[in-house]
Amino acid sequence: MAIIYGSAREGRLCDRLVEWVRGQMADQSMFDIELIDPRAMAPGWNAPGSREDGLSRLKMLIGEADAFVVVTPEYNHGYPAPLKEIIDAAYQEWNAKVVGFVSYGGTSGGIRAVEQLRQVFAELHVATVRDGVSVANVWDRIGADGKLVPTESIENALSRMMKQLAWWAYALRDARTATPYREIVQ
Numbered sequence: 001m002a003i004i005y006g007s008a009r010e011g012r013l014c015d016r017l018v019e020w021v022r023g024q025m026a027d028q029s030m031f032d033i034e035l036i037d038p039r040a041m042a043p044g045w046n047a048p049g050s051r052e053d054g055l056s057r058l059k060m061l062i063g064e065a066d067a068f069v070v071v072t073p074e075y076n077h078g079y080p081a082p083l084k085e086i087i088d089a090a091y092q093e094w095n096a097k098v099v100g101f102v103s104y105g106g107t108s109g110g111i112r113a114v115e116q117l118r119q120v121f122a123e124l125h126v127a128t129v130r131d132g133v134s135v136a137n138v139w140d141r142i143g144a145d146g147k148l149v150p151t152e153s154i155e156n157a158l159s160r161m162m163k164q165l166a167w168w169a170y171a172l173r174d175a176r177t178a179t180p181y182r183e184i185v186q
């Protein structure tokens with residue numbers, strides 16, 4: 001499973017959200033977790049190393065993961081450009097996989113960004129789970145220690161999302177093993 005950072009902004013709050021998601025997932029030992037960070041590997045985002053190295057590592061990580069959690073803020077009623085770069089860097093590697101969303105922002109909690117992402121992932125033959133986590137006014141949910149302070153409903157939402165993600169991840173992995181997806185996509 002890979003967690004994808006939606007923001008590449010200097011001083012981003014995305015790190016705090018990813019840290020929380022990663023901690024919750026590690027506690028439940030549901031998945032091995034890799035991180036996909038546009039600051040480290042988005043082809044056009046001044047990531048260190050060559051463009052080819054960044055792209056091939058990105059494709060490898062996407063190809064190896066059975067499931068993804070996209071942790072994204074909302075920027076101007078959409079999702080950030082570096083996240084689109086990550087998504088567009090691969091195609092077949094995404095096919096017949098599953099994505100869940102953790103979004104955050106101002107009053108919207110990032111839900112407009114998520115609805116747009118569902119359309120994008122449909123084009124890549126990716127299933128998106130119904131339940132997700134939405135953190136509104138995210139700056140009010142960061143504690144003095146810099147960590148996310150989730151409400152009970154935020155914690156419950158993550159738990160529901162993770163259960164759905166795990167179901168789809170295992171079901172799709174078995175299905176891809178039984179019939180390679182490219183065989184049925186012409």
Ligand SMILES: Cc1cc2nc3c(=O)[nH]c(=O)nc-3n(C[C@H](O)[C@H](O)[C@H](O)COP(=O)(O)O)c2cc1C
Pocket residue numbers: 007008009011012013014015073074075076077078104105106107108109110138
């Ligand atoms: C360029 C920009 C546009 C934003 N537009 C929205 C928006 O349309 N809706 C919203 O709820 N929050 C919006 N915000 C607030 C962000 O979601 C919030 O600042 C969040 O922390 C940004 O994520 P990051 O800190 O990880 O980069 C915007 C922030 C920025 C920097």
